[in-house]
Amino acid sequence: MVNRKDLNPDASAQAAFGARLRSSREVRGWTQDDLSARMGISSGHISGVETTRKSPSLRFAKAADGVFGMAGMVDTFERQWHEMHNGSLLEGYPEYVGYEARAAEIRLFESGLIPGLLQTPEYAAALEASNVRRGSITAEQAQERVTFLIERQAALARPLPPLLFVVLDESCIRRPIGGHEVMDRQLARLVEFAEESNTVFQLAPYAIGEERPFNRLVNLLTLSDRSVFSYVESQTHGHLDRELNSVVPLLRAYHQMQAHALSQAASVDMITQTRKGTL
Structure with missing residues (x-):
């Protein structure tokens, strides 16, 4: 040729x-x-992607998976796209997101920050802007991350959405991110989330002390075939695990934490009072 x-x-x-x-x-x-x-x-865009003159979008990667019959597999173009945009920062994360989009039940715990699935675009942008100021990513990468997060959230808005169980450490609502207005909108989003029919939302208050079993983000997925996965993160690495002997103890600890956490009504009340500045 x-x-x-x-x-x-x-x-x-x-x-x-x-x-x-x-x-x-x-x-x-x-x-x-x-x-x-x-x-x-367009064929011109395909040519550009093949020769690196154009960068593929997430939509492009998903379309390629559909055409080549790779949707639902592990080593997809979508996963490769996620790896391109997240690099080695979070090993296992692209694969986790693929399973998350198909999960029947999702259980989340986070400390210090609102987890991505519940973040408003403004809150997410404030976090990424701080990464840009520190020089860890570029402004373009920051925008790509926010866009990816919005698409990740949208993937859960399907005809039969997953059940979402969320327990947040109290520090998540106390730590101001992006200024008063951004944080207020973020707290309002948590209240809206708690009102959705497929969600259970709880806060783990400081008062439960050592009864809180986790010190960092923990995500637990249950797929429609009842297989279970866990995903945990450190500062620089993520780990996806599907071995029952290591995932089941995390599930047990999560349920025990829920027993010590505030009820959904009490959790919403704490957020409401925090927004009023009375706590």
Whole structure:
């Protein structure tokens, strides 16, 4: 082929994505026009992604998975896209998000910060802006993270949404992020979340002391086949686990924590009083 550009998948994560897209296309004997018709994306854009002149979007990655029959698998284009945008910061996170979008039940615990699934765009943007100021990410990466978070939240708005159980340490509502207005809107979002039909929301107050079993984010997923997964994070790493002998103790500890946490009504009342500045 006269104008065919050689691809080096080792050059960058984007190059690896483009090379994989081309090889997946060519092994099926498809031209870029053929793939364009199947994906509903212009052949010029497909060419740009294959040769790294254009960066793939999350929508592009999901469309590729659909066309190549990879939706629901582990090593998807969507997972590769997430790895491109999250790098090695959170190992296991892209795979976790794929399972989260299909979970029947989601259990979350967080300390210090509102978890991503409950964050308002303004709260998320304030957190990413601080990362930009520290020089850990670029402004473009910050925007990509916020956009990804919004898309991750939207993935749960399906005809039969998952049951969401959330326990937040009291520090999550006490730590001011983004100024008064941003924090007030975030607290209002928590109240709205508690009112949804598929949610259970509780605060773990400081008073429960050592009865709080977790010191950092813990996510627990139950899929429709009743298989269970856990995902935990440190400052720089994430770990996805599906082994029953390690996941079940986390589930047990989560249920025990719920017994010590405030009721949903008491949790909403604490947030309401916090917004009024009376606590």
